[in-house]
Amino acid sequence: MIPNPEPWDPLLVSTSFLKLARTWSNDPAGLHRRFTEAAVKINRTVVEEMGRALNDSSSPHRSEPNQGVETGKAWYLDAAKRNHRVLRESHAAWSDWMAASIADAPGLDDDHRERCRFWSAQVSGALAPSNFFWTNPGAVQRCFETDGESLQKGYANWLRDQQETNGLVATVDRDRFQVGVNLAATPxxxxxxxxxxxxxxxxxxxxxxxxxxxxxxxxxxxxxxxxxxxxxxxxxxxxxxxxxxxxxxxxxxxxxxxxxxxxxxxxxxxxxxxxxxxxxxxxxxxxxxxxxxxxxxxxxxxxxxxxxxxxxxxxxxxxxxxxxxxxxxxxxxxxxxxxxxxxxxxxxVQSAETLMERDGYLDGSVTETVFRLLRPDSLIWHHVVRNYLYGDAPSRSDVLYWNSDSTxxxxxxxxxxxxxxxxxxxxxxxxxxxxxxxxxxxxxxxxxxxxxxxxxxxxxxxxxxxxxxxxxxxxxxxxxxxxxxxxxxxxxxxxxxxxxxxxxxxxxxxxxxxxxxxxxxxxxxxxxxxxxxxxxxxxxxxxxxxxxxxxxxxxxxxxxxxxxx
Amino acid sequence: MVNAVNIDTLSACIKELFPDAADVIIGSETLLDDVPGWDSMSAVNLQTYLATAFGVTIPEEMLSSETSVGEIIEQIRHG
Incomplete structure (x- = not known):
């Protein structure tokens, strides 16, 4: 347990990253070298992709986008693929740099190190290029194939979640399950x-x-x-x-x-x-x-x-x-x-106790959010991409139904x-x-x-x-x-x-x-x-x-x- | 349609579902645990995806870390 908590930083996020920065102040050359390596990787990624685009005679980018609907679609899809590739590799270089800087931070104690690792992984997961429409080629392709209907459905899914789940992305189609009928149905x-x-x-x-x-x-x-x-x-x-x-x-x-x-x-x-x-x-x-x-x-x-x-x-x-x-x-x-x-x-714990003073309990949405943050790729971003960018219906998983039936x-x-x-x-x-x-x-x-x-x-x-x-x-x-x-x-x-x-x-x-x-x-x-x-x-x-x-x-x-x- | 499922089809599916796997060469012997982004909750999402894509519900217990892509293809084809 870490003593002397900062009341404004209950999860010790800022505290941990400040400590991380301070430990690297003991080795500024090492930090600078790592950062430069990551920047070089990112720069190389961009230059290589530009070279591919310029040298690819079949690339739609050889022509202007406004040459008909199909040519336009091909142009945008090709752009999405290239952007995704560049951003994915850049994102990976940045994420690797963060992870290594945390893992190798000289003299950082394990507790703060693990907190840095956990929260930087959250940020890295959230910023994955595939989470955004124009850098998810599959979502762009689905949009073109469905004449935009996938985005229309995606928007409807998003709107429903704002209304029904307080903005937490739905992981399951709750209408498919009824407790006592097809769940918890053992006589x-x-x-x-x-x-x-x-x-x-x-x-x-x-x-x-x-x-x-x-x-x-x-x-x-x-x-x-x-x-x-x-x-x-x-x-x-x-x-x-x-x-x-x-x-x-x-x-x-x-x-x-x-x-x-x-x-x-x-x-x-x-x-x-x-x-x-x-x-x-x-x-x-x-x-x-x-x-x-x-x-x-x-x-x-x-x-x-x-x-x-x-x-x-x-x-x-x-x-x-x-x-x-x-x-x-x-x-x-x-x-x-x-x-x-x-x-x-x-x-x-103090923050949770403060939250509970008003109602006398911790709402299930808080615990559900915490558990989702332990597996963000599978329990948050996967569903953001499928439901909002692809316009898919939420899953029909009994486990995910139970997972969202919080108390x-x-x-x-x-x-x-x-x-x-x-x-x-x-x-x-x-x-x-x-x-x-x-x-x-x-x-x-x-x-x-x-x-x-x-x-x-x-x-x-x-x-x-x-x-x-x-x-x-x-x-x-x-x-x-x-x-x-x-x-x-x-x-x-x-x-x-x-x-x-x-x-x-x-x-x-x-x-x-x-x-x-x-x-x-x-x-x-x-x-x-x-x-x-x-x-x-x-x-x-x-x-x-x-x-x-x-x-x-x-x-x-x-x-x-x-x-x- | 399910009989036409092959390694290229499933590789594309996996790369769509796990974008970090874009540069990974996925073959019949590739294990799910080798797919970047695979974690203990991934089986549920993969099962849903495959059911939507191919109309085949693969038992969740079949989608373990040590399941190979080839085994998934066989299950889709033959049930």
């Missing part, structure tokens, strides 16, 4: 509801089911149904078809009245209450609990809370309603939390999450976290764990997810997917899958790269490995529990009401 019932969550119990699809139910503590950043997208990609449905009884939390989208809901409420009123309800309905002593991302951090906190020996007067460890558990792309140790660290400085985050919870976890890493620190009167120590947890990380995960880097091994004293099996934060988890087994995974037990004291070096890569999805692990632990099979119970009657059909808010 089930809401069997419990409190101010924070609805608990969904999915209907069985097999005659016999494993005795121990599975309870999903889903993330509450965005809606719960990332694990219940289109039916063929639904982890809930797949687990149900393997003979498991599946419950899932669907979180309330909080409003101003919930500004004082804290992280401990998500842990106890959310996760614990869901687990106790599932236990009651299934008639079992314990469940298998699964936490995903922030839901996983909440689950890990709950597991430590349940394991606190001080909770019982006799000092004995209380019986846990969770027999074994799973974490998907979960951080418990926030030492190196990945790209989100660019947004979690002291100043940034509000209550003030007190988010302040705790950012300060105590991202800034202070309290869950694993000596000082620790006290939650609802109990000191959380991950080392007191006794239940075996299955943990999943993803190689391309930029939100929860897999080597940091793997750190859970350092803090637990339980048997751990780890699966690593070749994909990113979402695709690595939403990863249905398929004969056509080109994805890979590695699965294996992790001995205490093993470093992530050492573990990976001893694992053989396997084709496809880790879901099958996990199902085997679960089946070995979830008891014998019997008749499925009925939907709900006397104490927890069915309230409505899945996906419930909260998901629609």
């Amino acid at each position: 089930g019932a809401v069997v419990h509801r409190n101010r924070l969550m609805e608990l969904i119990q999915y209907a069985p699809s097999t005659e016999r089911v494993f005795q121990t139910p599975i309870v999903f503590i889903t993330p509450w950043i965005n809606k719960y149904y990332i694990l219940d997208l289109a039916p063929e990609r639904s982890l809930m449905a797949w687990l149900r078809d393997q003979g498991f009884t599946v419950f899932s939390i669907s979180w309330k989208n909080p409003d101003s009245a919930m500004q004082d809901v804290g992280f401990e409420d998500y842990v106890l009123e959310g996760a614990l209450e869901a687990i106790e309800t599932a236990r009651s309905i299934a008639g079992t002593e314990s469940v298998h609990a699964v936490g995903f991302c922030i839901g996983g951090t909440a689950l890990a906190s709950l597991m430590a809370w349940l394991s606190d020996p001080a909770a019982r007067a006799d000092g004995e460890r209380p019986a846990s309603p969770v027999a074994h558990w799973t974490l998907f792309t979960t951080l418990v140790d926030f030492s190196n939390p990945g790209e989100l660290e660019r947004f979690t400085s002291e100043g940034a 509000r985050l209550p003030r007190r919870m988010l302040s705790f999450y950012l300060r105590e976890l991202y800034l202070n890493n309290r869950l694993v620190s000596e000082q620790g976290v006290t939650l609802a009167g109990r000191r959380l120590r991950l080392s007191t947890i006794e239940q075996p764990l299955y943990a999943v990380g993803c190689i391309q995960d930029h939100i929860a880097p897999w080597t940091e997810v793997f750190r859970v091994r350092e803090h637990l004293r339980v048997p751990i099996r780890f699966s690593l997917s070749s994909e990113g934060h979402v695709a690595g988890i939403v990863n249905p087994p398929s004969a056509k899958s080109r994805r890979r995974y590695w699965s294996g037990d992790v001995e205490t004291g093993t470093a992530p790269d050492d573990w990976l070096a001893t694992q053989a890569p396997l084709q496809g999805s880790w879901w099958a490995d996990w199902a085997v692990w679960l089946s070995e632990r979830c008891g014998p099979k019997g008749s499925p529990p009925t939907p709900g119970s006397g104490d927890h009657p069915v309230l409505c059909a899945a996906p419930g009401t909260y998901v629609l808010e």
Whole structure:
């Protein structure tokens, strides 16, 4: 954490670039040499292109543009291609110069260096020549082929986004999806509801089911149904078809009245209450609990809370309603939390807290923007080009629909999450976290764990997810997917899958790269490995529990009401 | 139309979708991870693009970093 934040620079952008400039003041000759090299490259690019144009006898530029429509089109298209080539190469030279100047800045500390790298990449991405019509030859060609209709559609897309998404470029055609119909459509019932969550119990699809139910503590950043997208990609449905009884939390989208809901409420009123309800309905002593991302951090906190020996007067460890558990792309140790660290400085947290003072929550558009900035090419500029310059309709991707179905985050919870976890890493620190009167120590947890990380995960880097091994004293099996934060988890087994995974037990004291070096890569999805692990632990099979119970009657059909808010 | 898809067609598609790949020689053996600009969210965008261009929906799990351009062509042609 960087001390002494500047209130006018919450994300430390200017601060970092000023530091960058100051470090280069120690080597002005080196800086000048790099700049000159880049300028020479750019100049060479321009001169070479001019030479090509002058020497190309077939170039439309041999003739004047006003020689008929087709000649005019060819002239402009040729100009667009040449300009694009020059600007693309110049842009690459400039971007490379920036990147190298940052990477090689003498004496710049890693934190400021990474901030410079991140924000210069944002500027570089935004200024890519292909983002602008006349320097995107494909867009120019499309315009000519459609007699301008592509630009007309592009303008309509832009106008719609100004009206409907506050200017954020749409990534998906929202009219193509309906939650409960072609998303979050796995049949089930809401069997419990409190101010924070609805608990969904999915209907069985097999005659016999494993005795121990599975309870999903889903993330509450965005809606719960990332694990219940289109039916063929639904982890809930797949687990149900393997003979498991599946419950899932669907979180309330909080409003101003919930500004004082804290992280401990998500842990106890959310996760614990869901687990106790599932236990009651299934008639079992314990469940298998699964936490995903922030839901996983909440689950890990709950597991430590349940394991606190001080909770019982006799000092004995209380019986846990969770027999074994799973974490998907979960951080418990926030030492190196990945790209989100660019947004979690002291100043940034203070700014977020100021933003939340008025409404009592952080609006979903803020979190959506932040996550898009972590993957700007795929989640911003690709859609700007396709939707506005080419006039394409937004995609029909269920993942992108979910990605834009953002949620509000209550003030007190988010302040705790950012300060105590991202800034202070309290869950694993000596000082620790006290939650609802109990000191959380991950080392007191006794239940075996299955943990999943993803190689391309930029939100929860897999080597940091793997750190859970350092803090637990339980048997751990780890699966690593070749994909990113979402695709690595939403990863249905398929004969056509080109994805890979590695699965294996992790001995205490093993470093992530050492573990990976001893694992053989396997084709496809880790879901099958996990199902085997679960089946070995979830008891014998019997008749499925009925939907709900006397104490927890069915309230409505899945996906419930909260998901629609 | 899908049977006519070949390396030149798909190379043009990839270069349109990933402008930074303009100077990259794309062949059947080129992996998606070799395409400049490819990241963990690119598969979704590529799937949408190919569905619009060829009317073929390629499963997202087929569009991984280690998928080759040749494999994509085969999938478009034969499903």
